Structure formats: structure tokens, C-alpha cells
Amino acid sequence: MKYIKLFLLLGVMTLIASCESEELSSQSIFKDDEVAQNDFDKWLMTNYTQPYNIQFNYLYNDKLSDNYYNVVPADVDKSKAIAILVKHVWLDAYTEVAGEEFMKKNSFRVMQLIGSPEFDSQNKIVLGTAEGGLKILLFRINELDPDNIYVNQANPYADKRSKPLDLNYWYFHTMHHEFCHILHQKKSYSTEFQTISAGKYHTSDWVNVTDEDAAAEGFVTGYGSSAPDEDFAEVYSTYVTHTDEAWNNILSHGDVVQKDETGQIVYARDTKGNYVYKKDDTGNQIPMLDENGDLVPVKDAAGNIVYQTDNNGNYIYFLNSKGNRIPKYSIHKDVRYYLDNNGEMQAYFVYEGKGYPITVKAGDPIYQTTVDGDTIYDKNGIPVPEYFRKPMIEYEKEPVVDTFGRDALVKKLEIVKTYFKDSWGIDLDKLREVVLRRSNEAMTLDLKTLK
Secondary structure: OHHHHHHHHHHHHHHHHHHHHOOOOOOOOOOOOOOOOOHHHHHHHHHHHHHHOOEEEOOOOHHHOOOOOOOOOOOHHHHHHHHHHHHHHHHHHHHHHHOHHHHHHHOOOEEEEOOOOOEOOOOOEOOEEEEOOOEEEEOOHHHOOOOOOEOOOOOOOOOOOOOOOEHHHHHHHHHHHHHHHHHHHHOOOOOHHHHHOOOOOOOOOHHHOOHHHHHHHOOOOOHHHOOHHHHHHHHHHHHHHOOHHHHHHHHHHOOEEOEOOOOOEOEOEOOOOOEOEOEOOOOOEOEOEOOOOOEOEOEOOOOOEOEOEOOOOOEOEOEOOOOOEOEOEOOOOOEEEEEOOOOOEEEEEEEOOEEEEOOOOOOOEOEOEOOOOOEOEOOOOOEOEOEOEOEOEOEOEOEOEEOHHHHHHHHHHHHHHHHHHHHHOOOHHHHHHHHHHHHHHHHHOOOOOOO
């Protein structure tokens, strides 16, 4: 033990002697890597960091990504394009409507670009992720084609897998959706919103709810059916990024036509039991058309066409240019009916795939017969021709419709509008107008030049 103590003492004395002979350096041995800023870095500093406190990362940063997924870095040139697009369409839209200070206080603090897609546990491509209102990740940057920009604002049910990528779906909608989460986490929306679709949320199986079917349950998208907060953000982001045409399309999917046990459509009737018919803007009933665009004639139980009669019970006939009735010939087998430009019913026949006026005569004449099939003759003993009669036509009946989905969407949108007006002073329709305009302008932007 005494030898161990002796060695320790010698070691301490040697260390003291060394310290006395050498001065300690004031510089740390841990030095930060200094990276020179390129033009893109300087542009990001000027357009994102300085005005809005946003750190825009286009270089891969494993600390800002989920290492569970195998992803690749974003291409620099395509990162420039998306940075320009996001600024013009998303960041500048809010600045125009709500002001620079609003975005400086509420925007994401970090934006991270990833070159490849990321798939969730249900093998769905992740549009974007956001964490606690601090950062947002945007994926598939390397699939962006700066020379072929496509923004779909009019069709919410377009194929999302088609190329070029629909920037409205993959990026703009995502930015608005995730930003909405930041805002409602700071200021809560009305609890009434959650009651509208209470009991209808698909917490674990929303992936099986298609966007087309979601509206019938009161959701704008299948993802919106996953939870109330996602529902709120989807109503918001879908509305501000789509036109009236698109929104009305979604609402129409919220109407569900009722059918009976045999699968036949149930049509509405008035208090007297008569069918209720659809009407156009001028109040006229809308004629029913077949797959060829022709009028559909009324038929009786035996399948025979029912023809129009006047007040005296006489048949009403088609007339030629001279005002005479038009006789039938054997060539007139496939007769069809349509409305001309004046809204008058006309007839034509189809022979070997081509249409011809019923005034064309070919084959044998057709004569009127009795119920027993005997030819009818006039007082002079001449067979009476069969003339073209005007049929009664079917009109579009009003089906019985379950409007729960439409009504729910209308209520939800109203709550979203009220929330943004009362909580943030943002007129949602004004914001939408600006977003749609800027989205259209995206297709004309120079995405290769930093300005």
C-alpha cells in the first residue's frame, strides 16, 4: 500500500510541475464548424429568418427527421423552387391578409425539406408532419418539376397519384392544415364543432374512408374523419385552397339518395301522393335524358309508348315544314326524340348507326290497324297511313335525399369562419380569395431565380 501512495504522490508532483511550466490556452478545443453561406442561404435569411424567425432547412438534418424512416436529402434546385412557392402562395398570403407580425408570432419556427416520400404505419404517403407548432417537414421534394407546375383548385377528387404532382394537394393544403393546428392550439375553437359528427369519427380505420364517401358522414376528406382536430384543420385547409366549384362538389357528395330494399331510388311525393319534379332556374320541369342524350318517352305497364292528346282526346302529331302530318315507313324502326334549340320536341330515326329526319321515306308504308290487327281504310277504301305522334316524356323526379353530410359540412364551415374572425381577425373568404389568386400565380413564377 505504501508503494501505491508513493507513486500517487510522485504523479501529483509531476502534474503540478507540468502546470507551472506551461500556460493554459484560452481557446476551447471544441470549435464550431464555420460554413460559408451561399446565395440561397442568404435569400432564406432575408425572406424567412429575419422577417419571420423561420429556419428553413433544405440540407438533410437527422436531428430534425425521424430516423425510423429511410429517406433521402432534398435536391438543392428543387428546394429553391419549393421555397419560392411556399413563400409566395402560403407565407405571403397570410402576410397580405393578417400582417407580417401575425406570421412572425404564429408561424412554424423550423421548416425541413425531405427529398423522398415517407410512409406511415398504414402504408400511406405522409403529406407533411408538424410537431408542437415548432417545425414542419415537407416530403417528395425531389419529385417536384419546376418546369411543369400544376395546381388543382377545382376538383377535390382528382387522382392524387398522377404526375406532375398537384402542388395544392401535396404542399399548399398541407401548410394550411398544419398551420391551422398551431392556431387552434393557441386559441381553442368552439366545442360545438365536435358535437356535429359525434360518434362518427373513424379513429382507427379512417384510412378505409375514401374522400368521395367521407362527405356523406360530414367530413371533407377521409383523413378529416380521424379526429375532431384533424376534421377542423381539413375543413379549413380544403376550403381556402379550393374554388366554389370544388366546395360545392364536396357538398353534393354529402347528399345521399335514399333507396328501397330492392335498391330502387325512392322519389319524393307531395301531400297528394304525386311525384315532385326537379325544376330549372326558370321554374320549368327538367326532361329526363337517356345515355344518348335523347328524351325518354313515358311507357305504360305493357311497355308501349304513351302519346300526347289534346283536350278533345285527339292525338298530337309531328308536322313537316308545310304543316302536314308525317307518315311512317318501314325504315322508321328506331325512332328517338330530342328538344331543338327552341325547346320544341323533334323526332329522328337511326338506320345503320346514323341519324336521319323522319321525313325520309324508304321501304313499305305503315298503315293504321284495329286492336285486332286489321288495316283501317278511309271512306274511299284507301288504307289510312300511320303518322308520327308526339309521345309524353318523362321528367326528372326529386329523389328523397339524406342531407346529413351536407348540413354537417355547412355547420362546420360556419364555425371555422367564426373562429378565425373572432379569434384571429381573419376573414376566411378574403384569405381564400388571396390564396386562390396566389396559387394561380404559382404557374407563372420564376422558380429558378432568387429575387
